[in-house]
Amino acid sequence: MDAEGSRCMRGGERAKKLAVLVAAQSLLVAVCLAITLYAYWDLHQLGSGDDVHIQFDAISEILANATLHFNHIRSRNMMNLADKCSNKISVNCTGPYVLYMDVCYKSLDREASGILRLGVVGRAAPLCTFNLEASLEACRGLHSITYLQAGQEAALDLRSTGRFKIKNVTVGLSYLLGSRCEY
Template sequence: MESHVRRLSVVVAVQNVLVVASLLVTVCVYWRAEEQQRVSGDNVHIQFDPISRLQGNRTLQFDRTRSKHMMSLVDEQNQRILVNCTGPYVLYVDVCYQNLNLGNSTGFLQLLVEGSNTPVSSFTLQASREVCRGLHCIVFLRAKERASLHLLADEGFQIKNATVGLNYLLGTETQCYF
């Protein structure tokens, strides 16, 4: 009987050690996840409020930014984005577009850097009806560059709405190359 009690107390002790170890692992994982969430808010980025009803050949104009850190709009027309860190960025666009006429129409959404005629990135948008898509690409931008998004479109092509953003892929401003 005494050996049975000893075995039982050993089993209970091992169980308690495992519970404490599991609790410590859970707390460590929680703290690390919390730390990553705090850091991600400091990522170099800019995200704009949705824009709507765009037609023809024009530079996209952003009314307001939804979120930004270390990036900004630099002109009165809210068309040019100031880049503060050199490196790779992800350009993402959530867009709905349509053809207002019969048949097909095409639009091109291009990211241009001031002083260059060659687009850094270009999305082809073809529609015979309403289409909604998420688009993204990796672009390399340099500190102090000014970038803008341009729509080149056939007659009848319309962007119903679009949400646009740029995120620096190397992380926070402490990892920023000027």
């Protein structure tokens, strides 16, 4: 009986140790989960509000050789439209930017070709260009990295040969250094 009683005591001690170990492990998992949720919530609250960016709603019905006029701004931070004509973007931060677009276009002539250009207002040379090939109808995602200085105004132009039409375009411009705008 004593041997079995001792075995029962040791089994009870092992069960207590196992229960303490499981409780400690569960507590550690709960703490890790709480930290993860806190970090996620903190990042989610910041969202893209700290990023320097501007994003426009879709622009429709643009014919050849025109500057794109932005109808509405979907979201913005430290950028805005520079004029009442809604065709110039004003930037507050010097640095690299990503210009991205979704473009649906149509050539009305077989020989038509076009170029979408982002340029600084007052300068002849564009910062970046996108070629649009002749086709009955096409939709493409376009992007480029470009460099803008604080206080500059930029505009998007369509230059084309032949009859060329942009059916709609969504445009965004994001600062590559996130929320750092030191210049």
